Amino acid sequence: MQIALVQMNVKSGKCEHNFEVLKNYVEKAKNDHADIVVFPEMCISGYMLQDQFLDHAFCEDVASYNERIKELSDGIGIIFGNLYYSPIENVERGRDGRKARFNASFFAYNKQWVKKENGLLDGIHIKHLNPDYRFFDDSRYFLSGIEVSNYLFQTMDGLISPFLFEHQDKTYRIGLEVCEDIWSFDYSVDVTSIYANQNVDFIVNVSTSPYTLNKEVSRNKQLKKHAQQLKEKMPMVFYLNACGMQNTGKNVVVFDGDSSVYDQQGDLVFSLNDEFNEEYKIFDFENMSIAQRCENKILSALTHAVYEFDAQVFPFQPKWIIGLSGGIDSCINAALLVKALGKDRITGYNLASKYNSDTTKGNARLLAERLDIEIREGSIEDINKASLDTLEAYGYKPPYHTLTEENIQARIRGHLLSTFASVENGVIVNNANKIEVALGYCTLYGDSIGAISPIGDLTKVQAFQVARDLNAYFEKEVISNSLIPEIVDGEIKWEMPPSAELKENQLDPMKWYYHDYILQKLLEYPTGNIEMFMESYLDGSIYQTEIGKWIMHYGLNEPEAFINDLEWLLRTFHNAVFKRIQMPPIVVLSRGAFGSDFRESQLGHIKTNQYEKLKEKILAM
Amino acid sequence: MQIALVQMNVKSGKCEHNFEVLKNYVEKAKNDHADIVVFPEMCISGYMLQDQFLDHAFCEDVASYNERIKELSDGIGIIFGNLYYSPIENVERGRDGRKARFNASFFAYNKQWVKKENGLLDGIHIKHLNPDYRFFDDSRYFLSGIEVSNYLFQTMDGLISPFLFEHQDKTYRIGLEVCEDIWSFDYSVDVTSIYANQNVDFIVNVSTSPYTLNKEVSRNKQLKKHAQQLKEKMPMVFYLNACGMQNTGKNVVVFDGDSSVYDQQGDLVFSLNDEFNEEYKIFDFENMSIAQRCENKILSALTHAVYEFDAQVFPFQPKWIIGLSGGIDSCINAALLVKALGKDRITGYNLASKYNSDTTKGNARLLAERLDIEIREGSIEDINKASLDTLEAYGYKPPYHTLTEENIQARIRGHLLSTFASVENGVIVNNANKIEVALGYCTLYGDSIGAISPIGDLTKVQAFQVARDLNAYFEKEVISNSLIPEIVDGEIKWEMPPSAELKENQLDPMKWYYHDYILQKLLEYPTGNIEMFMESYLDGSIYQTEIGKWIMHYGLNEPEAFINDLEWLLRTFHNAVFKRIQMPPIVVLSRGAFGSDFRESQLGHIKTNQYEKLKEKILAM
Structure with missing residues (x-):
């Protein structure tokens, strides 16, 4: 039995395109004498489409491809994920009152739907486990197999039954799953064990499973756990994932592929690339091979996100406009844009005020030179003066609060970049990193602007590594080493510590490494919470972790300093929600990205009882 | 039996405050010798908290009030909605891997949990029907009663059983529900009929049911439908709703109360105010009364939204900053702010360019005078000149595209308002209406800015009515009648048609009344779709509706003109997603508001097959 796995780059909303791609791979698989060819979840429409799935005519189009794909299946089994949009017996409407939609995997062979042992729903497996966490909203869009089973049989799993693939005088009994179906340990139904x-x-599991750091580790564990529970009953599992980029409005989500085959011990025995690339590969039992893992995974994810976002959302090949302050974040984004899109579509702008040092200006120029991109330099002072004059003309006399003056500068930069974009018919890249987004350390309508925030889910500490990786990629010091710190004897050594350069001798108020760590912990799915961190401070176990040394470094081993800093951090974090509501789409890298992943109401910092008690205990230490 | 209904204004995240309010009402109900007192769904924490519900320590706090409320119940039954956060038998984890959370109603009496006939879960009814449409994400946060029943008994409804309220030598058998439980016709379980x-x-149904226009009509129908199906088995239903405002980040959602009692025929027999106000009222069978319905409901909703948003999100009583162009939208918002917050906290700014007519400037001044608010007037020309000079200094020589010059003006206004806000420690109101939001008829970081968009879900046509209502409220022509059109013989008559005044003789490109109608149709839950509209054009039935005359008015009875306009509208609508992603929170009024109600990926306009076919047929007419 030869199984062709197609780790397809599914383009959101481009049904006809995706179908053509699928069709070509089916041809290829036929030529290669494969017995079955497999495509990912929602391979015709894409998966993260938000309320596009509420459009009736669109859903009819998407589902109409099921028959067209079936017609391609002469001589080959085709397993693919797509929308099912016909009533299942009396289940005509979804819980939203609209015609019921189902996220399903399909199995066609010789232009017929492959029959199932229980005689129900030939050729179709309805996704049973609907994820509704992070950026997933399956229950918003799809009725689950559990719900259908509830309706039809008053059971949870009455639909699940092997597909009978009659091929070359043998009947193969195959289980189909969709994505979350294999991540069953927090659900009432375990699809894998039922099969x-x-x-x-x-089992063939078709997925469109977003990349987040170290996801493959979780998946390997998940499969191992199934094997341990099922023992000799554990079947082989073919996990086929999409690659590419899909967007949820507030987030840009990338898919690394990393399609994998697990044996009956739950061990990984075969895989496709995890470098976000489309790939076609035939599995047979004599041809096992595990793909080499991607190095610099985060940089790959970022490159892929920018490349695909540009290609899919801006098919007119716009100029990319970037403000180049000479700081590390803008340097990273400039290098990233060049890596993803080539140097000719990038223009950097240095927007200097009297507070910008010659060094950062020089850094910006040097960066542009080394990347060989256009740079335009000038000053914001004219507009700054006009702004202050106008402010006075409106009856507001100086002196102004420093923050007012800082925000004016930032907004003028936002205004100018927008104007350049308007002239160039270009789009702007946002330079904020995750810590700035978390703390609202940016000026709304100033440096918060842009069409995409590539590193808005990257901590500053992670950014240092990406900077190093970019220099390695370009094989030169594109990003000045003076911007990248070294840790020497527990001290942060850098020539140019981060500064917004909005007033004299300004340095960012963040406690690097330490705040990076807490904010990441706070947001992380599913365990994020601050009280656990406080407990580890209280019982001293924090000093056994990597973060202990930073607590010492910043003098936070002194309880009052620790609490003061923590209160500032949490207050600042929660008060910045209003800025995040209006920020550009963020590329998801972590297990807790702002946007449609980590969703926020404006509530301010709610101090829990546990927090207050821990605070009291810490202050009494 | 006397039942005290407390239509409580629940404040999001303010648990201790909400508990104090509840406690006082329990005291009051005891003094009034009520037998039972009822509070709404999630009356301690609020309901629309987004991922705040993922915070473990917060959930523990919220759930800890259950015991505290139980302790208040000596001599009185207390029914209330709150979080249940203890494992139910072996259901320890939710589908998100976190400790399971349940949205529940509780029933305490004489410091005990009221027992249920089936002996399961004393005092607790788990919400069975989890809404996952519009701004609802219940499955993201809560396990439903159906899921618990699945886990425990492999049934869907094994938990539902009457509460046995033993009071004054009689046992009352009472059904508890939470909100959606009564809206069961698209679900596999009908809680009401099981009871x-x-x-x-x-039955007592506790709700936090958002206001949308004419919701009471749907609710009355829903109850009537239950009565028709259940016939003589239909019980009385006490529907107790919250009032107030809660926010989802991207939306401001208001609750009108409108708590209602339905008799065994499903007819409304008793109600509390639907004016968004907290109210305490005792129902007894001798004391039936239906509250007078709110007039000018939309204006009430807007006022309430602004008032509560200000009070809850900005408790420091900031100045409100509003750009006053003299156009109708800014006039409405200014009047609304004064109605909600009083005149002393509002400052209007006229930000004139050479394109602004004396008439609109005069209108702005007159409005400020009539509202008795501060107005500051000045010019943006200095900054405009500096912007154009700087643009040239960056190597971009004139002439520029008109749109570039228009956007510059709009962004300067955004910049100045932000600067004023910074000096005044104030917040900015966004003036966009729904049609502008839909079509992206605004400049990002220019007139798209603000802390809240009060009328971002109000069509221009609805805005005319709100303007009239505001003039009626203030008993003078606060908003110049010259801005409000009259329809005379099918023609729109107005002295001052809407204009952005960003270039000479500019008029808005919208086809008022007609585009208002289509965009509303397109977005409306659950039926919104464009193809139905095209079909009604094709078969002529559109001319039997109110919109027919506008089709004639704009010459769109000519098929090519109709299609050209429609394609422009849809393309413009879908291309504006990137702006909406970055816009301020919008107050929800309709059944399809941009934000967390109507959720959008950046996909562009996807033309469905049905659309293409209808287009072809129309062009062949």
Whole structure:
């Protein structure tokens, strides 16, 4: 049995394009004498489409491809994920009152839907486990197999049954799953074990599973856990994932592929690339190979996100406009844009005020030179003066609060970049990193602007590594080493510590490494919470972790200093929600990105009882 | 039996405050010798908290009030909605891997949890029907009663059983529901009929049900439908709703109260105010009364939204900053702010360019005078000149595209308002209406800015009515009648048609009344779609509706003109997603508001097959 796995780059909303791609791969698989060819979840429409799925005519189009794909299946089994949009017996409407939609995997062979052992729903497996966390909203869009089963049989799992693939005088009994179906340990139904207990020959899981750091580790564990529970009943599992980029409005989500085959011990035995690239590869039992893992995964993710976002959202090949302050974040984004889109579509702008040092201006120029991109330099002082004059003309006499003056500068930069974009018919890149986004350390309508925030989910500490990786990629010091700190004897050594350069001798108020760590912990799915961190401070166990040394470094081993800093951090974090509401789409890298992943109401910092008690105990230390 | 209904103004995240309010009402109800007192869904924490519900320590706090409320129940039954946060048998984790959370109603009496007939979960009814449409994400936060029942009994409804309220030598058998439980016709379980078939004495439904226009009509129908199906088994239903405002980040959602009692025929027999106000009222069978319905409901909703948003999100009583162009939208918002917050906290700014007519400037001044608010007037020309000079200094020589010059003006206004806000420690109101938001007829970081968009879900046509209502409220022509059109013989008559005044003789490109109608149709839950509209054009039935005359008015009865306009509208609408992603929170009024109600990926306009076919047919007419 030869199974062709197609780790397809599915383009959101481009149904006809995706179908053509699928069709070509089916041809290829036929030529290669594959027995079955597999495509990912929602491979025709894409998966993260938000309320596009509420459009009736669109859903009819998407589902109409099911028959067209079936027609391609002469001589080859085709397993693919797509929308099912016909009533299932009396289940005509979804819980939203609209015609019911189902996220499903399909199995066609010889222009027929492959029959199932229970005789129900030939050729179709409805996704049973609907994820509704992070950026997933499956229950908003799809009725689950559990719900259908509830309706039809008053059971949870009455639909699950092996597909009978009759091929070359043998009947293969195959289980189909969709994505979350294999991540069952927090659900009432375990699709994998139901198939296993029906002794299927193997399971094919079609996914569109977003990349987040170290996801493959979780997946390998998940499969191992299934194997440990199911023992000799554990079937082989073919996990076929999409690659590419899809967007949720507030987030840009990338898919690394990393399609994997697991054996009956739950061990990984075969895989496709995890470098976000489309790939076609035939699995047979004599041809096992595990793909080499991507190095510099975060940089790959970022490159892919920018490349695909540009290609899919801005098909007119716009100029990319970037403010180049000479600081590390703008340097990273400039280098990233060049890596993803080539040097000719990038223009950097240095927007200097009297507070910008010659060094940062020089850094910006040097960066542009080394990247060989256009740079335009000038001053914001004219507009700054006009702004202050106008402010006075409106009856507001100086002196002004420093922050007012800082915000004016930042907004003038936003205004100018927008104006350049308007002249160039270009789009602006946002330079904020995750810590700035978290703390609202940016001026709304100033440096908060842009069409995409590539590193808005990257901590500053992670950014240092990406900077090093970019220099390695370009094989030169594109990003000045003076911007990248070294840790020497527990001290941060850098020539140019981060500064917004909005007033004299300004330095960012962040406690690098330490705040990076807390904010990441606070947001992380599913365990993020601050009280656990406070407990580890209280019982001293924090000093056994990497962060202990930073607590010492910043003098936060002194309890009052620790609490003062923490209160500032949490207050600042929660008060910045209003800025995040209006920020550009952020590329998701972590397990807790702002946007449609980590969703926020404006509530301010709510101090829990546990927090207050821990605070009291810490202050009494 | 006397039942005290407390239509409480629940404040998001303010648990201790909400508890104090509840406690006082319990005291009051005891003094009034009520037998039972009822509070709304999630009356301690609020309901629309987004991922605040993922915070473990916060959930523990919220749930800890259950015992505290139980302790208040000596001599009185207390029914209230709150979070349940203890494992139910082996259901320890939710589908998100976190400790399971449940949205529940509780029933305490004499410091005990009221027992249920089936002996399961004393005092607690888990919400069975989880809404996951519009701004609802219940499945993201809560396990439903159906899911618990699945886990425990492999049934869907094994938990539902009457509460046995033993009071004054009689046992009342009472059904408890939470909100959506009564909106069951698109779900696999009908909680109301299960209670009815168990012959309960009555049902108490606790809700936090958002206001949208004419919701009471749907609710009355819903209850009537239950009555028709259940016939003589239909019990009385006490529907108790919250009032107030809660925010989802991207939206400001208001609750009108409108708590209602329905008799065994499903007819409304008793109600509390629907004017968004907290109210305490005792129902007894001798004391039936239906509250007078709110006039000018939309204006009430807007006032309430602004008032509560200000009070809850900005408790420091900031100045409100508003750009006063003299156009109708800014006039409405200024009047609204004064109505909601009083005149002393509002400052208007006229930000004139050479394109602004004396008439609109005069209108702005007159409005400020009539509202008795501060107005500051000045010019943006200095900054405009500096901007153009700087643009040239960056190597971009004139002439510029008109749009570039228009956007510069708009962004300077955004910049100045932000600067004023910074000096005044104030917040900015966004003036966009729904049609502008839909079509992106605004400049990002220019007139798209602000802390809240009060009328971002109000069509221009609805805005005319709100303007009239505001003039009626103030008993003078606060908003110049010259801005409000009259329809005379099918023609729109107005002295001052809407204009952005960003270039000479500019008029807005919208086809008022007609575009208002289509965009509303397109977005409306649950039926919104464009193809139905095109079909009604094709078969001529459109001319039997109110919109027919506008089609004639704009010459769109000519098929090519109709299609050209429609394509422009849809393309413009879908291309504006990137702006909406970065816009301020919008107050929800309709059944399809941009933000967390109507959610959008950046996909562009996807033309469906049905659309293409209808277009072809129309062009062949």
